[in-house]
Structures are given as C-alpha cells and as structure tokens.
Amino acid sequence: MMHQSLSTFSPTYLPSRFRLLAILGNSQGINLTEDEQSLKNLPYVEIEWLKEPSRQELHSMLHRKKWDILFFAGHSSSEEDLTTGNIAINSQNSLNLHQFKHTLRDVQQNGLKLAIFNSCDGLGLANALVDLRIPYIIVMREPVPDQVAQNFLQFFLESFSTGISLYKAFRQARKKLESLEYPGAIQIPVIVQHPTAQPLIWPQYQPSRVEQFVTLILKQYLRITLTTVLLVGLVTSVFILSPYSEFLCEPIGNCNTRVMEHRITKTLGQVNNLNDAAQSIAEIEEAKKILNSIADKINTLSPENEVYIAYINMNNKLYNRLGKENNNQQLLTEATKVAQKAIDDINQYSTVDEMKFAVTQLRKSTVKLQEITSKSLFNNRSKKLQQKYEEKIKDFNKQIEDKCKYRGHWQPKC
Incomplete structure (x- = not known):
C-alpha cells in the first residue's frame, strides 16, 4: 500500500454542447474538404466556420464567444529559430502568432482547452503558444502531405469522440498512420501538454447532480480512509530498520508530502x-510522456519545493532537447537533399561549370551539417555524410582537372 497515489484523478469533460471554431485558411495547392467533413461528423459540438477570414474577422470571432476547441x-x-510561426489565414495575408498572443491568451482564459493546427511545419506555432497555459496543443512537426494530415485528423x-482521453486518442491516431505508404x-x-492539464474527455453520458454529489462523497470517504490506513501503517511499522525509514516523518501531517515527493523523485530518475x-526522437518523446503522467501529482507540491523545481x-530540459533535435533533423534532411541533387546532376557529359556548381553545393551542405553538435542524436550520421561529401568534392575536382587538360572547343575556359 505504500506506493498507492493519494492524488484525486479528475478528468476534464468537454461541455455537453461545446463550441469549436474552425478556421480554414489559404487552401492553394491543398485539399481542405476532407478536414471539413471530419469536423462535420462530430457529435455534441457547435461549430462556427471561418473560411479565409481577414485579420479583423478572426479577431472579432475569437472574442465573440467562449471557445472550447480552436482548429x-x-x-x-x-x-528558423522555432520560437514562433505564421498561419496563412487567406490567400493574401499571414498571421504571426506572436502578434496575436494577447488575443489568444484571452481565449485561453475564457476556457480554451485544445488548439489543433492541421498544417505544415508547426513546431514554431507550439513554441509561440506554450506559455499561454493552453492545456493541449496539436501541431505537425514538418511539411505534411494532404493524405497524412487528413487521415490523422x-x-x-x-x-477522441468515443469518450477516451485526448492523449490516448492521439496515440491511437499516430499508430494508425503506420498503415500509410509514407515513411515517418x-x-x-x-x-504539447501543459504540466497542469487534466485528461480531456469528449462529452458522453453526463451524471446528474445527485449522482455527482454521491460520487464526490464516496471519493472523499475512500480518500480519508486510505490516508488514515497509510498513516497508521507508517507510524506503527518497523520502518526504522528498513529502507523505507525515510517515510517516518514528524509531524505526521508531513507524511503525505514525503510519500508524494518520493514517488515523483523516482519517476524523475527514470x-x-x-x-x-535515448537514441531517437521517439525515445525522447517516450520520456516526455512518462514525465507528463505525473503532472497531476506536481500540483500537490508548492512551487518552492525542491522536487517541484526538479x-x-x-x-524544460526535454522540451528544449526535442526542439533542438527536431531542428537538427530538418537541417540534416535539407542538407542531404541539396547535396544528393548536386551528385545526381553530374554525369560523364557534365561541363566544368556544372561540376564546379556541384562542388559549391556540396561544400554548402558540408558547412550546414557542421552545425549539428557532437551531443546531437544525428551527429554520427552528420559526420558520415560530411566525409562522403568531402570525398565527392575531391572526385569532382579531379574530374575538373582532367577535363581542363584535354579541353575541347566546346569546353569553357578552366
């Protein structure tokens, strides 16, 4: 019984008829019809639509009602630094979220529980919103094909609409994406989940006030009974001779906090x-998931508590590392794309100028890869690619030298 949590599990239910604001921005080159249909199929929701709104129309709509979900x-x-991002609200205008931060803070204070950005390259959007205390934010970390975005939503x-928690629904949806023929x-x-966010549940059957009152009384009774049993066990046991002697706290009122601190500290170590x-971004995300699982317990400690600070x-450490590694992954992908195109464009008929251009592109990619530090998950791959491109540069320079020795009338001056 020593390891039984004393915290109360209290999920947040969306209202029985909650409000969702759906913003459909610039759709040039993409198909938003499937997204619109997925939203229309939802139960227990009142949806307001904004299609390619102006900045003023969006501002007015955000303040007009209390929104539970923003889409x-x-x-x-x-x-580039992933501190903020832009959304194309119509074909002519983009909106930087930093410029709209005060409005979005008002929306959060009026009850916003979830923000979904089913659009490309959204890590900057999440970073711009993370300090607004929005319980849950969902974004796409990189440019995303229509099929992936539509199927995920x-x-x-x-x-989510079946009544399971938002986080569980998110995991299930990501797992189903494995069936798509799109790597990664x-x-x-x-x-992105705020540390104080409670599990968010789609409205299903809502108990009456009498049922809620009876349930509350039973929970309080069970909690008091469990606490009493634990404290009596702590005081009367022979823990002085065991590894659990740290739980013999004085005065007795501090025992609950000590037990909670021990549980949280153990999880922090894990x-x-x-x-x-961690050898991959997915493993860092798994560590973040475990940390998020104790977010509700942190609220039982004061902000000055050493365990709370830890x-x-x-x-913050995990959040910053994920941001850096996602940035490194994107950098690696872009540098590899440029270098590989330079290599593929060269053949036996290539001119000296074409080969010199390829050498320039390979050098740019090599310099870009050097930005990935030795502590990064992608360092070894970056080093191997740098070595590969250096060898290609030497090879191309040798071919340039040979072509210049036997220059034909068509060959530019070396």
Missing part, C-alpha cells in the same frame, strides 16, 4: 535515465 487548417510555417477525431508519418503529429540513453527543470 486551423491551411498553410503554416515556423521561423480523421483517426484522431473518431477515437507516425512521427509528424506532435502534442525519465532522466531514458533521456540520457520536475520543472526536467520538463
């Missing part, structure tokens, strides 16, 4: 070990 589909992008909403699709959707041993530091 955006269209084009978006992140700034369909899978997620179908699962499962890693594209990302969820998370730290997983983070240190939790916040670990949360």
Whole structure:
C-alpha cells in the first residue's frame, strides 16, 4: 500500500454542447474538404466556420464567444529559430502568432482547452503558444502531405469522440498512420501538454447532480480512509530498520508530502535515465510522456519545493532537447537533399561549370551539417555524410582537372 497515489484523478469533460471554431485558411495547392467533413461528423459540438477570414474577422470571432476547441487548417510555417510561426489565414495575408498572443491568451482564459493546427511545419506555432497555459496543443512537426494530415485528423477525431482521453486518442491516431505508404508519418503529429492539464474527455453520458454529489462523497470517504490506513501503517511499522525509514516523518501531517515527493523523485530518475540513453526522437518523446503522467501529482507540491523545481527543470530540459533535435533533423534532411541533387546532376557529359556548381553545393551542405553538435542524436550520421561529401568534392575536382587538360572547343575556359 505504500506506493498507492493519494492524488484525486479528475478528468476534464468537454461541455455537453461545446463550441469549436474552425478556421480554414489559404487552401492553394491543398485539399481542405476532407478536414471539413471530419469536423462535420462530430457529435455534441457547435461549430462556427471561418473560411479565409481577414485579420479583423478572426479577431472579432475569437472574442465573440467562449471557445472550447480552436482548429486551423491551411498553410503554416515556423521561423528558423522555432520560437514562433505564421498561419496563412487567406490567400493574401499571414498571421504571426506572436502578434496575436494577447488575443489568444484571452481565449485561453475564457476556457480554451485544445488548439489543433492541421498544417505544415508547426513546431514554431507550439513554441509561440506554450506559455499561454493552453492545456493541449496539436501541431505537425514538418511539411505534411494532404493524405497524412487528413487521415490523422480523421483517426484522431473518431477515437477522441468515443469518450477516451485526448492523449490516448492521439496515440491511437499516430499508430494508425503506420498503415500509410509514407515513411515517418507516425512521427509528424506532435502534442504539447501543459504540466497542469487534466485528461480531456469528449462529452458522453453526463451524471446528474445527485449522482455527482454521491460520487464526490464516496471519493472523499475512500480518500480519508486510505490516508488514515497509510498513516497508521507508517507510524506503527518497523520502518526504522528498513529502507523505507525515510517515510517516518514528524509531524505526521508531513507524511503525505514525503510519500508524494518520493514517488515523483523516482519517476524523475527514470525519465532522466531514458533521456540520457535515448537514441531517437521517439525515445525522447517516450520520456516526455512518462514525465507528463505525473503532472497531476506536481500540483500537490508548492512551487518552492525542491522536487517541484526538479520536475520543472526536467520538463524544460526535454522540451528544449526535442526542439533542438527536431531542428537538427530538418537541417540534416535539407542538407542531404541539396547535396544528393548536386551528385545526381553530374554525369560523364557534365561541363566544368556544372561540376564546379556541384562542388559549391556540396561544400554548402558540408558547412550546414557542421552545425549539428557532437551531443546531437544525428551527429554520427552528420559526420558520415560530411566525409562522403568531402570525398565527392575531391572526385569532382579531379574530374575538373582532367577535363581542363584535354579541353575541347566546346569546353569553357578552366
């Protein structure tokens, strides 16, 4: 019984007829019809639609009602440093979320529980919103094909609307993306959960006030009974001679806090070990998932508590590392794409100027890859690619030298 949690599990239910604001931005080159249909199929929801709104129309609609869910589909992008991002609200205008931060903070304070951006390159969007205390934010970490974005939204909403928790629905939807013929699709959707967020549940059957009152009384009775049994066991046991002697606290009122601190500290150690041993972004995300599982317990401690501070530091550490590794992954992908195109464009008929251009592109890619530090998950791959491109540069330079020795009338001056 020593390891039984004393915290109360209290999920947040969306209202029986909640409000969702659906913003459909610039749709040039993409198909938003499937997203629109997925939303229309949802039960227990009142949806307001904004299609390619102006900045003023969007501002007015956000303040007009209290929104439970904010949804955006269209084009978006992140700034290079991933601190913020832009959404294309119509074919002419893009909106930087930093410029709209005060409005979005008002929306959060009026009850916003979930923001979904089913659009490309959304890590900057999540970073811009993370300090607004929005309980849940869902974005796409990189440019996403129509099929992946549409299927994820369909899978997620179908699962979430059955009454399971939002986080579980998110995991199920990502897992279903494995069936798509698109490498790495499962890693594209990302969820950002505020440390104080409670599990979010789609409205189903709502108990009456009498039933809620009876349930509350029973929970309080069970909690008091469990606490009493634990405290009596702590005081009367022979823990002085056991590894659990740390729980013999004085005065007795501090025991609950000590037990909770021990449980959280143990989980923090597990998370730290997983983070240190991580060999992929998915493993870092798994460590973050375990850390999020104790978010409700943190609220029982004061902000000055050392364990509380350790939790916040670990949360920031994982969040920052995920941001850097996602940035490194994107950098690696872009550099590899440029270098591979330069290599593929060269053949036996290539001119000296074409080969010199290829050498320039390979050098640019090599310099870009050097930005990936030795502590990154992608360092070894970056080093191998740098070595490969250096060898290609030497090979191309040798071919340039040979061509210049036997220059034909068509060959530019070397």
